[in-house]
Amino acid sequence: MPLDDGRLPKLLLLDSASLYFRAFYGVPDQRKDESETPTNALRGFLDMIATLVTQHRPTHLVACWDDDWRPQWRGDLVPTYKTHRLTEGSATVEESPDDLTPQVPLIRDALAAVGIARVGVPDHEADDVIGTLTTRHLGVMPVDVVTGDRDLLQLVDDANAVRVLYTGKGGVREPDVATESMLREKYGVPTGEAYLEMSVLRGDTSDGLPGVRGIGDKTAAQLIEQYGSLAALRAAVESGDPAIKGARRTNLEAAADYLDVAPTVVRVVRDAPVPQVDLALPRQVADRLALDELAARYGIENPVSRLLTALGLG
The missing domain is CATH 1.10.150.20 (5' to 3' exonuclease, C-terminal subdomain)
Known part of the structure; x- marks a missing residue:
């Protein structure tokens, strides 16, 4: 059923870590002084959301989060699962570039200030949040999953209008749009399963x-x-x-x-205990003062402005 502005409902699910890691490696570090906080992942991530909203016109949007990037239950089943990503000497901490780590809280703060839903679940990865939200909305509205992780191709489901926008080569501007025909053509398999x-x-x-x-x-x-x-x-x-x-x-x-x-x-979890939150695009900035302060402090006025324009809040 069309919304008041004429758009048909559509849910866009972001594999957040996949995107901000890509932004970190793809967006130049503009700092003139290394003592300053890096912002390339933050700027790139906000620009990615602006691009996706502009190109795909979702009515609902969620930044899906890794509350636990390597759940113990997965490691118990396959002990080698993601072990190569562990920080040396740790059994739980993911190795992350030093200049990326301080930007993750800033990304969280920016999403909260704008009013974009961010959802994570204890003992589950972002993939499980994506799988659960996709399952909840089957038959309710089309779902596009944005990720650089091929594992999520398992969610492709033409009958229920679930696609994966795979950012492997073309990024968010020119992703590979994964449907069942694409799976057949590229991988020789007929379905996500x-x-x-x-x-x-x-x-x-x-x-x-x-x-x-x-x-x-x-x-x-x-x-x-x-x-x-x-x-x-x-x-x-x-x-x-x-x-x-x-x-x-x-x-x-x-x-x-x-x-x-x-x-x-x-297999992504399809029934994780994801809380019921409002997934609709924000109709107004959630905390204008916090957003303005964040933008001024870290010099991200331009990507914030582009995001707000894309959301119709500029």
């Missing part, structure tokens, strides 16, 4: 998931296509299907323990 199962077989070094030895993207997709699902493939291995032989059979059998738990680790 099939992509998930293919990714379990393939593994993901960026997340510390080993996958099955000798199985890459193409072979994983072929196996899921041939057998229909990971469960059916495993049943074929266990029943001695003669089509699975040699090193492939050996490697699949050797990976049995991994395959028992990896789908739970890779």
Whole structure:
């Protein structure tokens, strides 16, 4: 049903850390004095939101947050999960560039001052917030997920108007728009669920998931296509299907323990305890004084102005 301004409802979910890490590495550091607080990730993140709002015209927007970037329950299932990202000597702290760390609280403050919803959940990653909010809004409004993380391609669902705007190469201005036809064309799988199962077989070094030895993207997709699902493939291995032989059979059998738990680790949670909050775009700046002070103190007047203009609040 159209809103008062004629727009159809649309929910835009931001994988916040994915975007502000990209901004940090992609936006130049303009400081003249290293004693100043860096702001490149903050400026870039605000500009990204302005671009996304302008191009996609959502009516609802959420900055989804990693309250726990490596939940213990995932690490218990696959001990290598994200361990390469841990700060040396720590079991819980994510390694982060020194100049990015002080900017994360500023991003939080900016979102709060503007009035953009920011949602995180204890013991869950932003991916789980995204999965839960997507599930809640199936059939209610279209959902676009903005991320540089291929794991979230599992959410693609044409029937329920769920797309992923994947920022891998083109950034937020020219993302790869992931639909089921794109999954078929690029990865050889027909659905988001099939992509998930293919990714379990393939593994993901960026997340510390080993996958099955000798199985890459193409072979994983072929196996899921041939057998229909990971469960059916495993049943074929266990029943001695003669089509699975040699090193492939050996490697699949050797990976049995991994395959028992990896789908739970890779699959985003769809029913995390995400609080009920107002996800609509702000109709007015939530805290103009705080926003003005933040903009003046850190010299971010221009990106703040661009964001407010995009939101219709300028």
